[in-house]
Amino acid sequence: MKVLSPTALSWLGLAALPSLVLGEQSPNRTLLPWAFAPLPLGTVRPLGWLRGELQALGSGLAGHEYEFWPYVKDSRWLGGRSDYSALNEALPYWFNGLVPLAYTLDDERLKGQVHSVAAEVLRRQADDGWIGPEVGEDRNLWGRVPLLLGLTQLAEANVTGWKHTVVHSLVKYLRLVDVMLRDGGQGYTLCRWHPNDCSWGQVRVHDFISVIQWVLENTEVGYRDKEMMWDTMDRLYQTSKFKWEDWYTEGRYQKVIKDAHPGNPEFPFLHGVNVGQGLKASAVIRRYSHRESLVKSTWNGVEWTFRYHGTPSGTIFADEVQRDQAPFMGAELCTAVETGYSLAYLYHALGANSFADRAELTIFNALPVSLTHDTWGHQYMARSNQPWALRQIDRPSLFTTASGMATIFGLEPMYPCCTVNYPQGWPKFIARTWAHAETGLVHALLSPSVVNTTIPHKGRVVIECKTDYPFSDRLTYSISAQSSFDLFLRFPTWGVRSESSVQLLSGAAESSSEQMNTVRVDAETGLHRLSIPAGKSTVVYTIASAVRAEPRPYDAVSVYVGNVLYSLDVGQSMTSSLPHRHWNAGGDGTHEFEEYEKCKDFYFNHTKPWNVAIDPSTLRRSTWPRPADLLERGFVDTESGGPGSFLVVDGCEINWPVLAGTAPAPPPKNPKCVTGKKTYRMIPYGAAKVHMAELPTVKLHGDLMHNPDRGADWGDL
Ligand SMILES: *[C@@H]1O[C@H](CO)[C@@H](O)[C@H](O)[C@H]1NC(C)=O
Ligand SMILES: *[C@@H]1O[C@H](CO)[C@@H](O)[C@H](O)[C@H]1NC(C)=O
Ligand SMILES: *[C@@H]1O[C@H](CO)[C@@H](O)[C@H](O)[C@H]1NC(C)=O
Ligand SMILES: *[C@@H]1O[C@H](CO)[C@@H](O)[C@H](O)[C@H]1NC(C)=O
Numbered sequence: 112m113k114v115l116s117p118t119a120l121s122w123l124g125l126a127a128l129p130s131l132v133l134g135e136q137s138p139n140r141t142l143l144p145w146a147f148a149p150l151p152l153g154t155v156r157p158l159g160w161l162r163g164e165l166q167a168l169g170s171g172l173a174g175h176e177y178e179f180w181p182y183v184k185d186s187r188w189l190g191g192r193s194d195y196s197a198l199n200e201a202l203p204y205w206f207n208g209l210v211p212l213a214y215t216l217d218d219e220r221l222k223g224q225v226h227s228v229a230a231e232v233l234r235r236q237a238d239d240g241w242i243g244p245e246v247g248e249d250r251n252l253w254g255r256v257p258l259l260l261g262l263t264q265l266a267e268a269n270v271t272g273w274k275h276t277v278v279h280s281l282v283k284y285l286r287l288v289d290v291m292l293r294d295g296g297q298g299y300t301l302c303r304w305h306p307n308d309c310s311w312g313q314v315r316v317h318d319f320i321s322v323i324q325w326v327l328e329n330t331e332v333g334y335r336d337k338e339m340m341w342d343t344m345d346r347l348y349q350t351s352k353f354k355w356e357d358w359y360t361e362g363r364y365q366k367v368i369k370d371a372h373p374g375n376p377e378f379p380f381l382h383g384v385n386v387g388q389g390l391k392a393s394a395v396i397r398r399y400s401h402r403e404s405l406v407k408s409t410w411n412g413v414e415w416t417f418r419y420h421g422t423p424s425g426t427i428f429a430d431e432v433q434r435d436q437a438p439f440m441g442a443e444l445c446t447a448v449e450t451g452y453s454l455a456y457l458y459h460a461l462g463a464n465s466f467a468d469r470a471e472l473t474i475f476n477a478l479p480v481s482l483t484h485d486t487w488g489h490q491y492m493a494r495s496n497q498p499w500a501l502r503q504i505d506r507p508s509l510f511t512t513a514s515g516m517a518t519i520f521g522l523e524p525m526y527p528c529c530t531v532n533y534p535q536g537w538p539k540f541i542a543r544t545w546a547h548a549e550t551g552l553v554h555a556l557l558s559p560s561v562v563n564t565t566i567p568h569k570g571r572v573v574i575e576c577k578t579d580y581p582f583s584d585r586l587t588y589s590i591s592a593q594s595s596f597d598l599f600l601r602f603p604t605w606g607v608r609s610e611s612s613v614q615l616l617s618g619a620a621e622s623s624s625e626q627m628n629t630v631r632v633d634a635e636t637g638l639h640r641l642s643i644p645a646g647k648s649t650v651v652y653t654i655a656s657a658v659r660a661e662p663r664p665y666d667a668v669s670v671y672v673g674n675v676l677y678s679l680d681v682g683q684s685m686t687s688s689l690p691h692r693h694w695n696a697g698g699d700g701t702h703e704f705e706e707y708e709k710c711k712d713f714y715f716n717h718t719k720p721w722n723v724a725i726d727p728s729t730l731r732r733s734t735w736p737r738p739a740d741l742l743e744r745g746f747v748d749t750e751s752g753g754p755g756s757f758l759v760v761d762g763c764e765i766n767w768p769v770l771a772g773t774a775p776a777p778p779p780k781n782p783k784c785v786t787g788k789k790t791y792r793m794i795p796y797g798a799a800k801v802h803m804a805e806l807p808t809v810k811l812h813g814d815l816m817h818n819p820d821r822g823a824d825w826g827d828l
Pocket of ligand 1: 139140141142143144
């Protein structure tokens with residue numbers, strides 16, 4: 112492989128290099144506008160329960176990795192010796208999550224961590240522009256991408272402190288990438304190692320391209336650099352061997368997974384985290400290529416992924432390899448955070464209401480379910496039917512690549528990648544909750560928050576949204592605006608419009624005008640428009656919902672209120688041990704991190720029957736919506752005080768076999784009661800570390816009931 116000569120690296124020398132014949136790129140070098148443009152990081156801050164979730168991350172493992180966890184503290188990126196793979200992606204992932212966490216919380220300690228890492232990494236930038244510890248043929252573009260995503264967020268959140276430095280380093284790096292790509296695709300399509308290591312950069316290239324788009328959209332770079340960046344986007348995409356638009360086509364896409372072995376040639380499209388990231392790929396590419404066919408590709412990707420491989424919690428069944436729907440399979444935590452982020456991106460890029468509902472679904476369920484209450488423990492994989500989360504290394508695994516450590520909660524169960532990647536989940540969600548619309552602001556992903564921003568040509572607006580949503584149906588907005596503007600409130604796809612309302616109270620108390628409106632929504636975006644006058648106003652928005660039992664494979668159902676999945680409360684008992692390193696699942700765990708006594712592995716077991724069939728016609732709300740006191744945390748497990756909202760349902764125990772002593776078999780069809788009717792509690796899935804979320808059904812009112820004489824029994828509540 113050729114080594115780059117120093118002269119080839121001088122920017123002036125580049126013009127002499129041959130340029131690729133650029134394929135179908137639009138001659139129109141303007142990025143297609145967002146449907147709803149995102150706000151800069153730091154403009155939206157969490158309130159209420161959402162703030163509680165973020166604070167828990169800050170005081171949990173995420174907020175302390177920099178102090179003691181070798182892959183961060185002793186990272187090769189900082190002159191140390193550690194990383195978990197030659198991709199050197201651990202510190203970049205950590206940085207991508209900690210920047211938004213630090214700035215969303217405005218936490219001085221965490222901001223200090225990200226500032227010192229950013230300063231050190233950029234101080235070490237090579238003379239030729241390379242960012243990262245690799246030299247020569249070890250250079251691989253992929254590992255940089257999460258770091259660049261973190262840097263762009265830092266530049267957004269702290270313009271005076273960081274934007275200039277970050278943009279300067281990014282442009283220098285992009286000039287080098289231009290040279291490497293023209294030089295046969297070094298570090299991108301030409302890699303020294305196993306071909307998989309080169310495939311990461313290609314199948315995830317849209318994330319890199321989104322960084323380039325950020326530079327084009329948010330900075331004033333010179334004409335030649337701009338031209339270079341447009342060429343680079345296209346060159347990256349054209350030379351990628353793994354384009355999601357090719358995969359999301361009839362015939363090629365695997366609705367049923369043909370070969371779940373990681374060695375199969377379609378593996379890059381089946382790798383769980385790749386699938387999560389890939390959902391936004393075509394929408395990113397469309398922004399620069401202007402090709403409208405990519406909208407269809409996006410829809411195919413989202414619809415097929417969730418129809419054939421989706422979990423009830425809004426993520427994707429997959430360990431390292433995507434699987435067909437089965438509640439004993441599992442879904443990786445990193446896949447959940449990437450999926451949630453992609454879906455939020457899709458709402459901003461394309462504006463279709465269902466993307467926003469899917470984003471909320473993933474983030475309100477698949478993310479919190481895999482974190483312990485104090486967030487010191489996280490899972491690698493969550494099963495939708497998971498009555499225990501125990502170390503079962505002596506049992507056969509039902510997963511493809513994961514073992515009996517996959518469902519425990521800990522420091523680095525199975526793999527260490529999620530340890531660094533999960534912290535981005537909540538903070539990136541918050542950053543995407545509000546967006547710009549042409550004439551005002553959109554509340555896109557509903558949740559408690561305060562937004563402080565300026566609307567172009569209209570001036571400053573501060574809006575505080577107090578709510579327990581998604582655990583309650585009411586959102587109260589206190590608005591202060593320099594001039595009138597439009598407030599767009601998203602009405603979820605499951606909302607019951609006839610029972611929902613929007614009420615605007617404005618002006619001083621004496622002359623207040625009061626308007627009660629029914630909700631009128633735009634069919635595509637799901638938005639209700641309200642004209643807000645200058646000055647102070649209040650809006651009370653009520654979104655009525657019904658309890659829903661949605662069909663799942665094996666004739667089972669999953670139960671929802673709005674975007675919250677409810678699961679059978681199976682009770683919960685927890686034990687813990689010293690944490691195990693990912694390469695040593697046996698033994699008692701490591702003493703390395705004893706100074707951090709909360710750093711442990713955690714094991715959960717059920718304390719009530721899990722082998723239950725329910726009669727969905729008996730589902731009813733109990734303490735729902737919640738009383739007016741606002742929640743401090745959203746997802747409180749039973750050990751930590753219990754969730755704030757629950758449902759009740761009638762059902763009975765059934766015979767339900769267990770596979771290899773490891774997990775419940777698929778829900779039995781046409782089950783028969785082996786006990787009398789009982790009333791069971793269902794709690795938010797995200798709060799339930801052990802749970803049953805895909806349940807078989809029985810009909811209890813009528814002659815099908817197995818043992819009517821025993822009557823109702825409230826004993827299991
Ligand atoms: C280029 O694309 C932008 C964004 O869609 C559009 O506003 C503009 O009119 C286009 N320009 C030309 C010359 O087609
Ligand atoms: C912005 O970054 C600078 C440099 O790291 C730092 O001194 C300053 O406190 C940061 N500002 C905010 C608001 O965090
Ligand atoms: C909103 O942001 C502006 C500019 O940063 C600041 O001056 C103002 O105090 C903020 N207002 C509130 C209510 O936070
Ligand atoms: C988990 O709980 C069940 C039911 O109480 C019990 O039979 C089983 O032994 C427990 N498993 C462990 C490892 O504690």
